[in-house]
Amino acid sequence: MKKIVILGSTGSIGTSTLDIVSKFPGKFEVIGLTAGTNVDKLEEQVRTFSPAMVAMSDAVAAQQLRAQCQGLRTKVVSGAAGLVETATMPAADLVISAIVGGAGLLPTLAAIKAGKSIALANKEPMVMAGRLMQDEARKAHVRIFPVDSEHSALFQSMEGHRAVDIRRLILTASGGPLWNMTTEQMKDVTPEQALQHPNWKMGPKITIDSATLMNKGLEVVEARWLFDIPASQIEVLIHRESIIHSLVEYSDRSVIAQLGLPDMRTPIAYAMNYPERVPLDLPSLNLAEIGQLNFCEPDHERFPCLRLGYEALKTGGTMPAVLNAANEVAVQAFLNRKIGFLSIAATIRRTMDAHVSAEILTLEDALQADTWARGYATKIIEVLSTPSAVVH
Amino acid sequence: MKKIVILGSTGSIGTSTLDIVSKFPGKFEVIGLTAGTNVDKLEEQVRTFSPAMVAMSDAVAAQQLRAQCQGLRTKVVSGAAGLVETATMPAADLVISAIVGGAGLLPTLAAIKAGKSIALANKEPMVMAGRLMQDEARKAHVRIFPVDSEHSALFQSMEGHRAVDIRRLILTASGGPLWNMTTEQMKDVTPEQALQHPNWKMGPKITIDSATLMNKGLEVVEARWLFDIPASQIEVLIHRESIIHSLVEYSDRSVIAQLGLPDMRTPIAYAMNYPERVPLDLPSLNLAEIGQLNFCEPDHERFPCLRLGYEALKTGGTMPAVLNAANEVAVQAFLNRKIGFLSIAATIRRTMDAHVSAEILTLEDALQADTWARGYATKIIEVLSTPSAVVH
Secondary structure, eight states, X not given: OEEEEEETTTSHHHHHHHHHHHHSTTTEEEXXXXXXXXXHHHHHHHHHHOOSEEEESSHHHHHHHHHHTTTXXXXXXXXXXXXXXXXXXXXXXXXXXXXXXXGXXXXXXXXXXXXXXXXXXOOHHHHHHHHHHHHHXXXXXXXXXXXXXXXXXXXXXXXXSOGGGEEEEEEEEOOOTTTTOOHHHHTTOOHHHHXXXXXXXXXXXXXXXXXXXXXXHHHHHHHHHHHTOOGGGEEEEEOTTOOEEEEEEETTSOEEEEEOSSOTHHHHHHHHHTTSOOOOOOOOOOHHHHOEEEOBOOOTTTOHHHHHHHHHHHHOTTHHHHHHHHHHHHHHHHHTTSSOTHHHHHHHHHHHHTOOOOOOOSHHHHXXXXXXXXXXXXXXXXXXXXXXXXXX | OEEEEEETTTSHHHHHHHHHHHHSTTTEEEEEEEESSOHHHHHHHHHHHOXXXXXXXXXXXXXXXXXXXXXXXXXXXXXXXHHHHHHTOTTOSEEEEOOSSGGGHHHHHHHHHXXXXXXXXXXXXXXXXXXXXXHHHHHTTOOEEEOSHHHHHHHHHHTTSOGGGEEEEEEEEOOOTTTTOOHHHHTTOOHHHHTOOSSOOOOHHHHHHHHHTHHHHHHHHHHHHHHTOOGGGEEEEEOTTOOEEEEEEETTSOEEEEEOSSOTHHHHHHHHHTTOOOOOOOOOOOHHHHOEEEOBOOOTTTOHHHHHHHHHHHHOTTHHHHHHHHHHHHHHHXXXXXXXXXXXXXXXXXXXXXXXXXXXXXXXXXXXXXXHHHHHHHHHHHHHHSGGGOOO
C-alpha cells in the first residue's frame, strides 16, 4: 500500500484524487490531508479516510474541525507549520501537491526536502522557484510527477524516449472561454462569463487563468523546469477541443503526443501509479465521433498574458514569482469585481515593469519577491478600482 | 558501425534506407543488397556502397549485373538461394526487409533464424506466417522493428509503457485516392487513378492496396503478430491527412500517438537506430499551418478488402497467406489492365471462399498455401478477363 498525503484535498484535484483512492481499495492509504478553510468537506474526508493527520492553513477553521472531529483518531494541526508537518509525515511515500497558487510552495518544497515523491498539480511553486525545487529534488533523489494534463501528456510522451533527442515541447491550449472575443468585447467580461471553460471543469483560479491564457504562460514556465528544456524549445498551440493534451517533437521529426477526453482522473492516476497504469472506467476517446481536431497559433495581441510568461522566464530570477503573485492578486480582484478582465494583464504588466529581478537561492528569496509583488499589485488594483480611475 | 543488409534495395524503402546511410557516414556499413530485376539501379548502388555481396532473384539479371560489375569486389549471387545467402551474411547486424510482397518471406525468415535483428518494411511475410515468424524470432532472441509508418507509430507509442496496460491499437488509414467514390464510380477506375495516393509516395503494389484499403487489412494482421494483440483490440480509423500515424489506448483511457508529416525516412531511421534517434533534416510538423485533422469510421461496404483482412485473421492458419497471395495476383492483374478495380476484392473473396484453412507449422505450409492461392486467383482472373465474362 502506497501511503499518500494530499495537500489541498478539498479542491478539484484533491477530491478527484480521493475518488481514485476509493476506486482502488488496497492500493493507497491516505495518511495526511490539508485544506484551507473548508471545514465540512475536510471533516467528511476525515470520516471516510481516517488519516493520521490533517492540517488547515486557517487556525480558526482548524479549531472548528477539531471540535467536529472529537473522538476520532485524526490529529488536527494548523497554519504553515501544520501544513509542513503533514507534508513531511515520515510514513508518506507520495505527496499529492494540489494547493491552489503560491501557497503550495512552502509545504511542497518541505516534502521534497523530506525525500517524498511528488505528484505535482500545483504549478505555481514550479513557476515561483522552479530551479530551487529541482535542485532540492536532485539532492533528495526525489521524482516529481506532473499532474497538470499538459505536463502529464509531455511526461507520457517522453517515457521510453531519450531526453537528448527532444527538439520541441508543444503545449496545447484550448484558448479558453473568451477565445473568439475581440479586445473591445473583453472589456466588459464578467467573472461568470470567464468561468465558463469549454472543455475542463476546474477551480475558479485556473479557469480565469485559462480565459486570460496566463495558465499557458505559467505552464511554459512549469515545463521549462519540470523537463529542463529551454523556453526557446517550448511552443504553445491553440487546440480548441482539448483532445491532444500536448506533444513532443524529436530530432527525427517524429512527434509523440498524449490524447484523451478531458478528465483529470487520467493524469492523476498516472502520477499516483507510475510506472503502472490502472484501469479507469471512463469513456474511451472516439476520434471518428469527434470528427475534427482544430489547431491555430495563439494570438499574443488579444492574450498578452501568454507573452508575459515567456518574458518572465527570459528575465529569470525572481521575475516568474512576481508574475505569479501579481496574477493571483489580479485574478482574485477580478473575481471580486474590483477590476475588469483586461486589467488582469495590465496589473501583471505594471508589477513586472516595476520589479528588478534578483537570483533565487533560497525559499525566502522566492517568498520575498512574492510578498513584494502582492503588495505592489494590490496597490495598482486600488488605483484601478477607484471609480475615477477605472482603466480596463 | 552497424553492418546492414537490405533486402529489396532498389525499391522505395530500399532507396530511402540508402539515403539515410549516406547522410550518416560512419554509422552504417552496407554489406549486402538484394533486388529483383533492376540491374542498372543495383549496379549504381554497388558502385556507391561497395557491399561484399549482392543478390538478384532473377538469374538472367544477376548474370547481366555480374558483367556490368566486373572488376569490382562485390560477389553477385542469384535466385532464392542467393537471397538467403545475402540475408544471412555472418557479419550482418541488421537486415532491412523491404522486398515487395510474399517473396520476402523466405529470406526474412532465414535472417531471423540466423539471429539477425530485422527492420521490417515488408508486411506480407508477417501476414503470411506471423506466428511462425514470431516463434522463430523468440527462439533466436531476435527483435523485429516495424518500418511501416503505422506500425512504427504503434511501436513508438508503446515504448516506455507496459504492454499489459494496452487496451486498443488504432491504425489510421488515409482512405486512399478513391475514398470519396461510390462503388459505381469505382467500376471504371484506371490504374493511373488508383496510383494517385493523396499523402504518400510509395511503390505501385502498396499504393493499389491503399486504394482498396487492403493495405489496412494487411496491417491489421501485421499488427496482430508484431505486437501480440488480438484482432478484437485492433481498430481502424480513417484520417485523411495521414498526420497521426497510429494510436495506442491504455487501460486508464490515456492514448499515446505518433505524428509527423508523411515521410518514410522517419520510421526507417528509427528502426535502424533504435533506441537512439538521429536528427533528420525534414520539415517539422506544424499543426497550426495544417489547421485541421479529420477522422471518420472506415466504410466496409465500399471497401470490402479491410473486412477480408479481419476475416482471414479470425479464420487463422493459412487463410491470411491465401488472402495475401490472392491480393498480390489480383493487384498485378489490375495494374496489367486484365481486371477492373472491383474485381480485386472479388478475386480475393472467391479465393478465400474456396480455401480450407490449415495450420502453419513450417515455412513450407505457408508457401504451399501461397502457391495454391496464386494458382486459384489466376484462374478466377482468367475467367473474369475473358471479354464475355467481364465482372467488375
